[in-house]
Amino acid sequence: MKYTTKTLSAFTLVELIVSIMIFGIMMISVMSIFLFSSQMSARVEINRVMQENIKNVVEDIAENVRRNGITWVRSFAMTCQSPDLLWWVISADGLCVWTSEYTIGYFDEIMNLWTRVGSVSTDCSDVNSACHIIKKDISWDYYPLSNSFIHFENIHFIITNTKIPRLSIILTARPSYTKWLAPDIVKNNIMHIQTTLSERLIETN
Secondary structure, three states, rough: OOOOOOOOOOOOOHHHHHHHHHHHHHHHHHHHHHHHHHHHHHHHHHHHHHHHOOOHHHHHHHHHHHOOOOOOOOOOOOOOOOOOOOOOOOOOOOEEEEEEEEEEEEEEEOEEEEOOOOOOHHOOOOOOOOOEEEEEEOOOOOEEEEOOEEEEEEEEEEEOOOOEEEHHHHHHEEEOOOOOHHHHHHHHOOOOEEEEEEEEOOOOO
């Protein structure tokens, strides 16, 4: 009786370990590229949303100023007063245009309404705070002009008393802290915006 032997080929333990290591390195590289691309995409998208939001806020103020003129200014501790009566104030934290008022505020969950901040350094400095540009219209109720994706850390309205009053708006904003946004994107995407507009279009001829 004749016996036949079969030779079986297989991977050695060393070959398996090397293969697993190579596969792991490739997976880590792919995941790193994917995460980097995702963060870049999120950064571009949040910057687009912030810029569009700020543009909408400034356009609302500009249209109102050109239509009704600059009526009053206000600091946080004061009510709206005429710029002529506050000639010593270089910048104000609130702008009043006819029946409208612009400032920084937040949603008071206890009172269930939007209210202006008492102090930016106190009410808007916490990482979990959500301060918005709010507007009070003829209804006398505040409502937000900015959305939940953007947090405003500060705002200044500077009025230049010239023949045609000019208004400079200085804003400091960053993305709001959300569950899907990485903390480094929030910290590294602070925007400082300054724009100037006048009560009416300046004649060039």
